[in-house]
Amino acid sequence: MDTIGFEQHDHKRCVQAAIAAVEAHCETHRLHLTPVRRRVLEILLNRHSALGAYEILDTLRVEGLGSQPPVVYRALDFLVSHGFAHKIERLNAFIACTHPGQDHTPAFLICRRCDAVAEAHAEPTKGMLGRAASDSGFVIEQAVVEAVGLCPRCHEGAPSCA
Amino acid sequence: MDTIGFEQHDHKRCVQAAIAAVEAHCETHRLHLTPVRRRVLEILLNRHSALGAYEILDTLRVEGLGSQPPVVYRALDFLVSHGFAHKIERLNAFIACTHPGQDHTPAFLICRRCDAVAEAHAEPTKGMLGRAASDSGFVIEQAVVEAVGLCPRCHEGAPSCA
């Protein structure tokens, strides 16, 4: 569950570990992981693909945790601003972070066929982009790096993806 | 007008050259640069920041070139799909390409203060992202690279940006 997320893994364990990590981080930093926020994080963790805000809201509504858009957007704001989840700009959707609590710049590999999303690390200040920025005097504060393509499974097997 | 767009430049010449390059490319490739498409390109070229689809539509409406969203979205689809313009996912906005007709992966430097946008080149298959992708068997087809920060002017002068 470290950098790339296309392999099979013990998902139940993966979710539990992530929740525990977020709980610990909230404890340490005096953050409130309220029921709605926690549930949204769980919903995101249960899938390794990205979820739209309104899809999450559908689940919350069924469970009686909220029925209006601001509920889910506020929970997502909390999770994203503290690095527990990320927004995939390309999909207008959200995904749980695989390194919660660690300061990092995420990069995403998005399968256009099965919608799986893997989180990797990016180093925006290096490479061509970093050089272009420093050459021109631009100061990078934040970066969106999202690659679209085919995941290992969808690339190999022609018919369909698991 | 090559890689970074924060410097001063002869803007009129810049627009004319870009239009000419697109015209030439359309001529060569049997593409129809119709009045609406051409006008949308001009509108984008006249600004070096990104424009929302509905902002462009406002201009078209005044000029009698179209009043409904599909008009501008279809023109933008044409321009983007042929590489004459790019979508900035982070801003849900569009910008004219600074290397029209050339096959390239754009990367953007977006000033969060004055909204200036510069286009640079990215090489998504290199660097950490490329390594993560090839390690896992992911095949990158397309990439979104957008850095947010402060442009040279906004970084230096505290008060405001030209």
Place this chain on the structure above:
DNA sequence: TCTCAAATGTTATGATATCACATATGGAGC
């Protein structure tokens, strides 16, 4: 207990994007 900040509930609205179907427009073949 009082006070205040943080969080939530709720209504309405704004912003972005697409669907569906009708109507031109213009070139290829006859």
Place this chain on the structure above:
DNA sequence: GCTCCATATGTGATATCATAACATTTGAGA
């Protein structure tokens, strides 16, 4: 010229994503 057909456009309706505004609740600390 005319027919056929692909491409492009016109237009109304609707889908999708996100926030504003304000009332209410909750809970920690003075």
